[in-house]
Amino acid sequence: MEADPREVFVSFLRREGLHVTRARLAVLQGLAQLPKHFEAAELWGALRPRVSAATVYRTLELLERAGLVRKVEFGEAHAHYERVFGREDHGHLVCRRCGRVGEFAVGAARRAVEQAAQALGFALGEVVIQGYGLCPQCRAQEEPRV
Amino acid sequence: MEADPREVFVSFLRREGLHVTRARLAVLQGLAQLPKHFEAAELWGALRPRVSAATVYRTLELLERAGLVRKVEFGEAHAHYERVFGREDHGHLVCRRCGRVGEFAVGAARRAVEQAAQALGFALGEVVIQGYGLCPQCRAQEEPRV
DNA sequence: CTCCATGCAAATCTTTTGCAATCCT
DNA sequence: AGGATTGCAAAAGATTTGCATGGAG
Numbered sequence: 233m234e235a236d237p238r239e240v241f242v243s244f245l246r247r248e249g250l251h252v253t254r255a256r257l258a259v260l261q262g263l264a265q266l267p268k269h270f271e272a273a274e275l276w277g278a279l280r281p282r283v284s285a286a287t288v289y290r291t292l293e294l295l296e297r298a299g300l301v302r303k304v305e306f307g308e309a310h311a312h313y314e315r316v317f318g319r320e321d322h323g324h325l326v327c328r329r330c331g332r333v334g335e336f337a338v339g340a341a342r343r344a345v346e347q348a349a350q351a352l353g354f355a356l357g358e359v360v361i362q363g364y365g366l367c368p369q370c371r372a373q374e375e376p377r378v
Numbered sequence: 379m380e381a382d383p384r385e386v387f388v389s390f391l392r393r394e395g396l397h398v399t400r401a402r403l404a405v406l407q408g409l410a411q412l413p414k415h416f417e418a419a420e421l422w423g424a425l426r427p428r429v430s431a432a433t434v435y436r437t438l439e440l441l442e443r444a445g446l447v448r449k450v451e452f453g454e455a456h457a458h459y460e461r462v463f464g465r466e467d468h469g470h471l472v473c474r475r476c477g478r479v480g481e482f483a484v485g486a487a488r489r490a491v492e493q494a495a496q497a498l499g500f501a502l503g504e505v506v507i508q509g510y511g512l513c514p515q516c517r518a519q520e521e522p523r524v
Numbered sequence: 525c526t527c528c529a530t531g532c533a534a535a536t537c538t539t540t541t542g543c544a545a546t547c548c549t
Numbered sequence: 550a551g552g553a554t555t556g557c558a559a560a561a562g563a564t565t566t567g568c569a570t571g572g573a574g
Contacts, residue, residue, distance in 0.1 A: 251548045251553055272538080284556045289539060305451040309564075310538055323491060325500045336494035341487035345469060345509045348482035353514035354471045362506045363491045368499035397528055397573050418563080430531045435564060455539075456563055529572075540561070547554070 237264075237300055237317050244298035255283045259291040263301070268315050269333055275313070306331070307364065323361035329370040383410075383446055383463050390444035401429045405437040409447070414461050415479055421459070452479070453510065469507035475516040 241260050245252050262279045276288045283291075292313060295301040302314045306326050321342060325334040338361050349356035366374060387406050391398050408425045422434045429437075438459060441447040448460045452472050467488060471480040484507050495502035512520060 334498045341490040344487040349471055349509055352480045355512040355517050356509050357511040360508045363495055363502050365503040366501040371501050
């Protein structure tokens, strides 16, 4: 089922009584042309027709609510975003040196969190699982021989 | 072994050829009087003798390198920090409404991440596992009856 | 004595907001 | 028409940095 992102977004907007505007669609389309992970500034710079930064942020929030985008923190000063057109369930391995991001499945890990949430009485929503370290490339460069 | 935090910090500073100053010790001591999780501003406000905000940030970075503090992101605009005097291994459950934070052990979950890191060739360092949702209190308030 | 560290204030940077003009429905 | 949305520029916050003065080794 999980239809075309545009469908999803438009439905979302209608449902919320919001307008389907050119700026909003431009942002949505911009997403498709960027790597899966991106920063607000990158998206802003890639848009055509141009959309103001303010609107980009405003729209990112809507896309998040619509379930098409996820905000992720990689330990840097600014936020990163992740396209979520296909609702996978995965964690991130972030390279501390070059920022490269790898993904992996989190089946077991997620279950552990769900269990903990239940024990503490939390109604669990999103789960974030991230590992920080050195990617293979930077690792090789780092230890030329130890 | 894992001695007194002050010992750890002083050793760290010596090892790095840095000075053991009054401001640095004040920050370290301030940590002990705050809840386990705190924000830079809270720490800054609690210090006596007074230490400038700039120095608080500079010192937090040193404490992080010394392994006494961990920077954590709870999805808010500003960073949060966590005291790590006893190197536990845990994840966080963050309430989206009130910000309350619960902790839980992450044995199995961590192993899953280690396994993924190995598969991808990452040299794994820190692992962050966080769940977002509603704490019991906010949950009760949220669904007065659905 | 020589650097390192601190404070202060200014500078950065990202994200948010007020408001008048403009666009959907 | 009528409320929602946009762009612009200013505001807001958190964190960082330059630089002269004071402090640790």
